[in-house]
Amino acid sequence: MAVDVARPGLTEEQLESLVGHRFTGGHARIEHWENWLLTDCTGGAPLPDGIAHPIVLFHFPILGVGTSITELFALGGVDGPGSVGLEGYDWEYVRPLVEDVDYRMEGGIVTARRVTDDSGRTHDKFTFEITLFDENDHVVARVTNRWALRR
Numbered sequence: 001m002a003v004d005v006a007r008p009g010l011t012e013e014q015l016e017s018l019v020g021h022r023f024t025g026g027h028a029r030i031e032h033w034e035n036w037l038l039t040d041c042t043g044g045a046p047l048p049d050g051i052a053h054p055i056v057l058f059h060f061p062i063l064g065v066g067t068s069i070t071e072l073f074a075l076g077g078v079d080g081p082g083s084v085g086l087e088g089y090d091w092e093y094v095r096p097l098v099e100d101v102d103y104r105m106e107g108g109i110v111t112a113r114r115v116t117d118d119s120g121r122t123h124d125k126f127t128f129e130i131t132l133f134d135e136n137d138h139v140v141a142r143v144t145n146r147w148a149l150r151r
Helices: 012-016 032-041 054-058 060-064 069-076
Strands: 026-029 084-093 102-116 122-133 139-150
Touching (some): 012 102, 032 054, 054 060, 054 084, 060 102, 060 122, 069 122, 069 139
Antiparallel strands (some): 026 102, 084 139, 102 122
């Protein structure tokens, strides 16, 4: 689906058509310096054996599937960062994520719907899921993010 980033908002039909949208997919690795910075900014101690700090799952999968926060905003038809609320996320670790390993990632939009809250405000909600695979094509982690797009 082509996205017009200058046009805020989507029709309900356009929103619903996001379900099934697949990200480009790709590969990425967690570098030692990146893991060190993530660990340092959380005030934690490095994990043993190059295990990545869990907070890496906030950004690493999004970059690994070849998209960005800006592109996700555009896909949902929102007009700026203040327009998106994180409704929740689930991080499923099957195996530890470690530094200096190439991970393959794939994913897409799994739900999209328009809702009206009790105060009469309309929100578009969508959920995207990204799966991370190791070099042997075993699932390592799965990330599910739920966003509310304010209108």
